[in-house]
Amino acid sequence: MARRWGQVVASVEADGYHLPEQPEPNGTVVSAPSIDRPRLGVWLMPDNKLPGMLEDLVVKLIPESDNLLDPATRAVEQACSIDQRFEETHRCRALIHTWLAWQKKPGLPMGLAIAERWLNPESLHADSFIDWLRRLYDQTPP
Secondary structure (H helix, E strand, C coil): EEEEEEEHHHHCHHHHHHHCCCCCCCEECCCCCCCCCCEECCCCCCCCECCCCCHHHHHHHHCCCCCCHHCCCHHHHHHHHHHHCCHHHHHHHHHHHHHHHCCCCCCCCHHHHHHHHCCCCCCHHHHHHHHHHHHHHHHCCC
16 A cells, blocks of 8 residues: 555656645545646545455445345356456456346446445445545535
8 A cells, every 4th residue: 555655646746746645544635736736636445545446445335235246256256266367456346347247237337336226325335435525526625
């Protein structure tokens, strides 16, 4: 996580943004360096604490009562035992797309799956991310 944060800091410094040495635990929001620049928000997926990717957060939005998550997990595990063609860090990506393939509209993108209410944006796992988005897009200075 520290390496990734360092990469983010280095990539925005040239544009005049000054980020803290460490990411803010609830997501980082910094003021614009000039009037012609927007404020900047940084959230490191999946939860701004652990390394991962968007899919690591999205899979946690599957309702606990869903009866296809366990079979999708087993299907990914079985496929991997035969021939794992992706990096281990992408296992969650394989899982969420397997699960999405088994829905009423197979293969619907993750964002539309939220709109369809297959994924629960009110999940406790989404709270910090949604709070960060609200802070980022609020019109008051951070």
